[in-house]
Structure formats: C-alpha cells, structure tokens
Amino acid sequence: MIEFRIDRHSGVSTYLQIAAQVKQAMRMGLLGPGDKLPTAREVVEATRVNPNTVLKAYRELEHEGLVEGRRGMGTFVTASLATDAARADAPLRQDLEQWMDRAVDEGLSADEVDAIYTDVRSTHY
Amino acid sequence: MIEFRIDRHSGVSTYLQIAAQVKQAMRMGLLGPGDKLPTAREVVEATRVNPNTVLKAYRELEHEGLVEGRRGMGTFVTASLATDAARADAPLRQDLEQWMDRAVDEGLSADEVDAIYTDVRSTHY
Amino acid sequence: MIEFRIDRHSGVSTYLQIAAQVKQAMRMGLLGPGDKLPTAREVVEATRVNPNTVLKAYRELEHEGLVEGRRGMGTFVTASLATDAARADAPLRQDLEQWMDRAVDEGLSADEVDAIYTDVRSTHY
Amino acid sequence: MIEFRIDRHSGVSTYLQIAAQVKQAMRMGLLGPGDKLPTAREVVEATRVNPNTVLKAYRELEHEGLVEGRRGMGTFVTASLATDAARADAPLRQDLEQWMDRAVDEGLSADEVDAIYTDVRSTHY
DNA sequence: GTGGTCTAGACCACA
DNA sequence: GTGGTCTAGACCACA
Numbered sequence: 377m378i379e380f381r382i383d384r385h386s387g388v389s390t391y392l393q394i395a396a397q398v399k400q401a402m403r404m405g406l407l408g409p410g411d412k413l414p415t416a417r418e419v420v421e422a423t424r425v426n427p428n429t430v431l432k433a434y435r436e437l438e439h440e441g442l443v444e445g446r447r448g449m450g451t452f453v454t455a456s457l458a459t460d461a462a463r464a465d466a467p468l469r470q471d472l473e474q475w476m477d478r479a480v481d482e483g484l485s486a487d488e489v490d491a492i493y494t495d496v497r498s499t500h501y
Numbered sequence: 502m503i504e505f506r507i508d509r510h511s512g513v514s515t516y517l518q519i520a521a522q523v524k525q526a527m528r529m530g531l532l533g534p535g536d537k538l539p540t541a542r543e544v545v546e547a548t549r550v551n552p553n554t555v556l557k558a559y560r561e562l563e564h565e566g567l568v569e570g571r572r573g574m575g576t577f578v579t580a581s582l583a584t585d586a587a588r589a590d591a592p593l594r595q596d597l598e599q600w601m602d603r604a605v606d607e608g609l610s611a612d613e614v615d616a617i618y619t620d621v622r623s624t625h626y
Numbered sequence: 627m628i629e630f631r632i633d634r635h636s637g638v639s640t641y642l643q644i645a646a647q648v649k650q651a652m653r654m655g656l657l658g659p660g661d662k663l664p665t666a667r668e669v670v671e672a673t674r675v676n677p678n679t680v681l682k683a684y685r686e687l688e689h690e691g692l693v694e695g696r697r698g699m700g701t702f703v704t705a706s707l708a709t710d711a712a713r714a715d716a717p718l719r720q721d722l723e724q725w726m727d728r729a730v731d732e733g734l735s736a737d738e739v740d741a742i743y744t745d746v747r748s749t750h751y
Numbered sequence: 752m753i754e755f756r757i758d759r760h761s762g763v764s765t766y767l768q769i770a771a772q773v774k775q776a777m778r779m780g781l782l783g784p785g786d787k788l789p790t791a792r793e794v795v796e797a798t799r800v801n802p803n804t805v806l807k808a809y810r811e812l813e814h815e816g817l818v819e820g821r822r823g824m825g826t827f828v829t830a831s832l833a834t835d836a837a838r839a840d841a842p843l844r845q846d847l848e849q850w851m852d853r854a855v856d857e858g859l860s861a862d863e864v865d866a867i868y869t870d871v872r873s874t875h876y
Numbered sequence: 877g878t879g880g881t882c883t884a885g886a887c888c889a890c891a
Numbered sequence: 892g893t894g895g896t897c898t899a900g901a902c903c904a905c906a
Binding site for chain 2 (some may be wrong): 877878879880888
Binding site (some may be wrong): 641682 | 880881882883884888890891
C-alpha cells in the first residue's frame with residue numbers, strides 16, 4: 377500500500393503532493409489498473425492531514441482519468457503509466473543508480489545533486 | 502543577468518520559484534558574491550509579477566544569509582554556493598549529460614526521466 | 627491572551643513591534659510552547675493594523691523557529707525563551723524593581739531612566 | 752567627538768538612530784551648549800552613511816530646538832539635557848552599575864537584561 | 877531610482 | 892474560520 381510523505385515546507389500544496397506521489401508510483405509500476413488507493417481515513421491516520429485534502433487529491437486524479445472512486449468501496453487505479461524504462465532492471469535506470477552511487481561517494485549533498493540534475497535537464501528538455 | 506521563468510501552474514508559489522532560481526544560479530556559479538540581482542522593477546518588466554512578490558523572494562534569500570538588500574542601490578549576492586561538482590567540466594556532471602543524451606535518444610519523455618530520477622534519488626538521500 | 631500595543635511614532639515598523647512583543651512575552655514566561663497567538667483577525671480588531679502586517683510579524687517569528695502557523699487552526703508557540711532570571715520572584719529582578727522605585731521617588735522621567743540604562747548597558751554588553 | 756553606531760538591522764531608520772544618539776549624549780552631559788557636532792562629511796567617513804541622511808538627522812534635532820546649524824561653520828548644540836541623576840558619580844547610577852555587574856556575573860544575556868528592564872519599566876512609567 | 881513597509885482586497889488551501 | 896499568497900498602489904528611507 378502506498379504511503380504518502382507530506383513535506384509541509386516544500387511550498388507545494390498538500391493535495392498536489394498526494395496526487396503527484398500517486399502518479400509517481402504509477403510510473404514506477406508500483407500502482408497499476410485495479411489497485412486500490414488507501415482510504416481517506418487511512419491517509420489521515422498516517423499523515424495527520426485533513427480528510428478533505430485527501431479527497432481533493434483523489435478528485436484531481438479522477439479528473440485526469442487515472443483513478444475512479446467507487447461508492448462504498450474505495451478509489452481504484454484505472455490506467456497505467458508504467459514504462460519499461462522505469463523498471464528496476466532497465467539498463468538506463470541502473471546506470472543512473474550507479475551515477476547516484478558515485479555522487480554519494482564523492483560527498484555531494486542532495487541539494488547539489490538536484491542542482492546538477494536540474495541544470496542538465498534544462499539543456500535536454 | 503539572471504532571468505526568471507515563472508510557471509504559474511506548478512503549484513509552487515511565485516516567490517519560492519524566484520528564490521529557488523537564484524539559489525540554482527548560485528550553485529551553478531552563475532551568481533556569486535558581489536553580483537547584483539535584477540531590481541524588482543526589472544523583474545516586473547520581464548515576468549509580469551508584482552514587485553512585492555519579487556521583494557518577498559529577495560527577503561527570503563536575505564533571511565537565509567545569501568543576499569543583502571541595500572536601499573537605493575539594489576540587492577546583492579553575499580555568499581557562494583558554487584561547487585566544483587557543478588562546473589561544466591566536472592566528470593560527474595559530464596556523465597550525467599551523457600546519461601541524459603541516451604534518455605533522449607531512447608525517446609523518454611521529461612516526465613519519465615523525472616520519475617526515474619525521483620525514485621533513484623529517494624533511495625540514496 | 628497577549629495584547630499588542632503599537633506605537634506608530636516610535637520609528638520601528640509595526641511588524642517588528644508585534645514580533646518583539648511576542649518575544650518579550652515569551653521571555654517573561656507569559657507565552658510558552660503550545661500557546662496560541664491571537665489570530666490576525668483578533669489583532670486587527672484590537673489594534674487597527676492590517677492583517678497582512680500581523681501575518682508578516684508571525685512569519686518573522688516562524689523564520690526564527692519560535693512559532694508555527696497551522697492552516698485553519700492558528701499560530702502556535704513552539705519554543706521557550708523563559709528564564710528563571712525573569713521570574714517575578716527572582717532576586718535580580720526584585721532588586722531592579724527597588725531601583726526603579728527609587729528612580730520614580732527621585733522624580734526621574736522615563737526618558738532619563740532610559741538614558742541611564744542605555745549608557746550603563748553599553749559599558750557591560 | 753561623538754561617534755555614531757548604526758545598526759542596519761534594528762528596524763529603526765538611520766537618521767532616527769543618529770538623532771537619538773545625539774540626544775543620549777546630551778543627556779549624559781557628553782554634549783552641551785556650544786559643542787560642535789561632527790560634519791556630515793566626517794560622519795560619512797566613519798559610518799558609510801549617505802550625507803543626506805546625516806543632514807536629515809541634524810534638521811530633526813534643529814526642529815526640536817536642540818541644535819543650530821551655522822552656515823559654513825557646522826552644527827552646534829544649543830540646549831542642555833544633562834541631569835545630575837545621569838552623572839557618573841550619581842548614587843542611583845552607581846547602583847544600576849552594580850546591578851548590571853551582577854546580571855553579567857550571573858550569565859544573563861543582553862536580551863534577557865533588556866527583557867527584565869522593559870518589563871519592570873512598564874510597571875513604573 | 878531602489879528597496880522597505882503598509883494597506884485594502886482578492887482568492888486559495890486547509891480544518 | 893484561519894493562515895498563505897498575490898496584486899495594486901501608496902508613502903517613506905536612502906543613495
């Protein structure tokens with residue numbers, strides 16, 4: 377079952393963080409068609425977020441055609457965002473793992489790694 | 502002179518986007534101690550953001566000890582975040598460039614690359 | 627509940643006055659961890675200050691790690707600045723009370739007392 | 752000759768800080784009728800403040816009838832704010848010196864001493 | 877001209 | 892209802 381991590385100081389609203397994490401899990405293949413999202417109550421217990429906020433995130437995902445709420449049953453994933461490239465054994469992914477290993481070895485902070493990634497990305501996309 | 506790119510649909514508030522872009526430029530070594538940030542007026546002309554929003558971003562940076570506002574003169578960078586690892590000719594950075602080249606060649610979308618990066622990063626930091 | 631007294635002729639900006647008074651109350655032990663600050667709305671009613679100015683003061687305090695704003699709930703003290711030396715029954719404090727009694731008896735004005743205090747303080751800190 | 756100490760982070764405008772320090776010196780008897788204030792040029796050299804700011808402070812003091820600008824000669828004190836109570840050998844002052852000695856001995860910070868002073872003062876004036 | 881503060885008012889996120 | 896952000900516009904301090 378997916379667990380949400382809310383960063384209240386990130387500047388991104390809570391409901392968007394929840395929606396983004398669902399999509400991220402879908403891209404990673406951790407969530408696929410038919411899978412059930414945690415109920416608002418479960419999320420509230422785990423994250424101390426207001427149930428309305430969870431429901432707003434799920435409504436957002438439903439609006440994008442990714443999930444479907446079924447009365448009295450819960451919210452279910454209806455689409456797939458998984459790609460081969462994201463699979464754990466995909467060569468491209470494994471190479472990035474190695475690159476990140478080296479970054480850690482060389483003592484780079486998360487901020488520095490993000491800065492380099494952001495900059496390199498901006499020249500490619 | 503640094504130019505800000507505001508994405509009004511990112512879910513991140515404008516002032517945080519401005520502050521983050523200044524920090525990113527500082528990490529890349531594009532902005533260093535003594536450099537002048539664009540005036541609120543200049544940013545307004547370029548981005549159609551309200552001057553107060555720019556000043557809020559600059560005050561945020563001043564709080565973090567990165568810049569200093571001087572009345573009647575402008576806002577100036579007072580610290581350095583530049584690291585060797587971020588330099589264009591750093592091996593680690595060049596390797597990430599190559600990795601990103603391959604991702605583009607294999608037809609991955611920006612979203613997919615971000616998803617892989619986010620996931621790999623979360624296992625290292 | 628703390629009540630703010632704004633002196634518009636002091637030359638100190640309103641938001642700094644509010645922040646300083648919160649800190650003063652925290653040092654005196656009148657406000658401690660878990661205590662709720664008045665809402666922006668309440669302060670507006672009591673002082674005729676703009677709500678944004680109150681929020682700016684609270685954000686300043688949040689920056690300093692002294693309070694925490696919780697959406698929809700209010701702003702709460704998260705730290706303690708109280709010291710034994712400031713307690714009403716602390717010997718040092720009681721001696722200053724007696725000193726001040728004598729200053730009043732001898733007919734010194736508030737300005738004169740402040741002048742002496744400022745001068746003596748400058749030779750000790 | 753009086754030397755000004757400008758604290759750019761105090762929230763009090765520079766010209767008010769200068770005016771206040773002149774008045775403080777007058778109360779302490781360090782400046783009396785006939786004494787000459789430093790020229791704007793001298794203050795600029797010592798404090799890196801703009802000459803207009805110094806002149807504004809002096810104009811403020813002239814407005815209060817405390818000093819007088821004489822064309823081509825400088826600015827001179829024309830009044831006395833000195834009081835016996837502020838003299839270095841005044842008993843009341845000496846007692847405050849002793850009190851402050853003890854505060855320092857007991858390890859109180861400047862902030863804590865200020866907090867106690869502010870609170871005690873508020874009950875007497 | 878440039879930053880700093882304040883106001884009034886709007887809209888949003890969250891409880 | 893409560894805080895967070897943004898806008899438009901005013902006025903001030905400072906250079």
